[in-house]
Amino acid sequence: METIFLARHALAVSNASGVASYAAPGEGLTEEGRWQARNLGEILAREEIALGVATELRRTQETLEVALEGRDVPRIVVSDLNEIHFGSFDGGLLSAYREWAGSEAAGLPAPGGGESRAQAAARYAAGLQQVLARTETSALVIGHALAVRYIVDAAEGLIPASLMLAPVGHALPHRLEARQLEVAADLLESWSLVPRFRDSE
Numbered sequence: 001m002e003t004i005f006l007a008r009h010a011l012a013v014s015n016a017s018g019v020a021s022y023a024a025p026g027e028g029l030t031e032e033g034r035w036q037a038r039n040l041g042e043i044l045a046r047e048e049i050a051l052g053v054a055t056e057l058r059r060t061q062e063t064l065e066v067a068l069e070g071r072d073v074p075r076i077v078v079s080d081l082n083e084i085h086f087g088s089f090d091g092g093l094l095s096a097y098r099e100w101a102g103s104e105a106a107g108l109p110a111p112g113g114g115e116s117r118a119q120a121a122a123r124y125a126a127g128l129q130q131v132l133a134r135t136e137t138s139a140l141v142i143g144h145a146l147a148v149r150y151i152v153d154a155a156e157g158l159i160p161a162s163l164m165l166a167p168v169g170h171a172l173p174h175r176l177e178a179r180q181l182e183v184a185a186d187l188l189e190s191w192s193l194v195p196r197f198r199d200s201e
Contacts, residue, residue, distance in 0.1 A: 001131055002178050003138045004053075005044060008148045010036035010066075010171040012059035020086040020094040022114075024056040029063065036171040037066035043173060049073055050136035055082045060142040063171060067140065074136075080127030083144040087114020102163045106195035117146075117160060122192035124150055128185040132178060140173075148174070154184035154191075162197040 011033035014021035052068050052075035054060040087110030089097035109116045124147050145168040152174050
């Protein structure tokens with residue numbers, strides 16, 4: 001793998017409702033989301049895309065399907081890039097999870113059998129390694145807000161912050177080269193072992 005275009009999925013029903021949604025398959029895209037996914041395809045129309053990557057959740061798969069419409073591109077699912085497990089917050093308001101997360105340590109799992117941010121970071125690093133190991137030269141990777149923020153920041157040498165103060169836009173691509181992805185995977189894996197948030201976003 002030489003280049004990936006990494007994007008958050010387009011607007012889903014759960015996003016429009018402000019609901020934390022981890023469990024697969026989850027709900028699909030809204031009409032606005034389908035428009036966003038088509039726009040993503042138009043943005044990348046002149047780029048080589050040799051592989052499509054989604055998670056186990058329907059919202060990423062639908063985004064990929066719409067964005068790559070008309071292209072004969074193989075597609076795979078990388079479950080390590082799934083949404084963070086919200087535990088008992090799953091199915092409730094995302095704002096309640098964010099309130100909890102903003103005051104808790106990176107290594108503390110969400111109550112009710114959920115994940116910690118550190119566990120999610122380690123998983124994202126493993127997912128990146130899976131993509132990097134592919135023989136295709138380029139890929140469109142559709143993930144979730146936290147994964148996109150962690151990976152893009154880590155590619156710039158930034159460890160995670162406790163909260164994403166700057167929102168991750170829906171269906172907006174970030175171009176990352178293999179070296180940046182290697183840096184991101186290494187940083188997230190190392191950080192997950194001794195997690196401590198950076199001071200600010």
